[in-house]
Amino acid sequence: MSAIAQHADIPGPEGRIPVLDLGPYLAGAPGAREDLARHVARSCRDTGFLVLANHGVPERMVADTFAQSARFFDLPMDDKLALKVGDINIGYLPMGAQTIRTSTVHANKRPNRNESFYIVRDRTPDDPEILAGHPMVGLNKWPAALPEFRAATMAYFATMQALAHRLLPAFATALDLPPDYFDRDFTDPTCTLRLIRYEPQPAVDGETFGFAPHIDTNFTTFLAQSRLPGLEVRTKEGTWIRPPAIPGTFVVNTAEMLGRYSNDRFAPTPHRVINQANEARYAIPFFYGPDNEAVIRVVPSCTSPDDPPRYEPLRYIDHRMNLNRTNFDHRRKDAPTG
Ligand SMILES: O=C(O)CCC(=O)C(=O)O
């Protein structure tokens, strides 16, 4: 396998974010995992972003999810507010309800200029964790006015979960670990599909963002290419670049838990969104994370007497519960101070 040649129209340093052909890996070709892992390791040590081509996700599924998302956000505000998020992020998050307070690269104070809809694993009311009142598990909220919304988004969710799982051995190999190393922490992975609509923001003032600079807090994130540009990635030198915008590919980025497992070898990269177009921009990020009960520990290949673990073991659910309070304005009354 080799990196696909860089698309001619892409701004930013040539080839900085590689475009990788997943075909041979998914087909189980000899040596393909090691080959993919080498490319993954290189870009995870650099920008933490890569672009995947030939990933096997049907184009139709991506298109349907974008289409249902647009229809959802076009619903009357009362219909959307009827599905408003509660104690956890499931359902509709109105414009202005999320303010990133966790960034180390930007002292942000303003709310993100987007509205969102969160979808999680589709459980039934008799699910054992629902019955047990698990604090971070809940039922999806579905828009009654859109009969195809649930099937389309859940088909996409299942396909993306399978793809994220298929890539675990490539990330393990990239960290010099046995290919099945991460499997035990992803038996019941914590996944979220977030539909996002960004309002147009033709004037850039350096303070207002569709999505302020942040890192993702899960393990890996999969972004189907949005039709409009807007996503920017911060390089180690502090410049902002755009990932190759090749239709039909996925932008994948590493997130905080992969950073912790790898003792910062694959540290998560700040990114932001500014929608300078004159129309709404849509994104459908799929967030893949470990089991709630997984304890994230620095992996053996990423620590040595000279490089001790920088992180204590962390139960993923504890991390999620803490975050759930920090960036969402309606829950901050209970937020820890300091
Ligand atoms: O809209 C995008 O392209 C990226 C969204 C994002 O970074 C996020 O939801 O964490």
Ligand SMILES: [Fe+2]
């Ligand atoms: Fe993000």
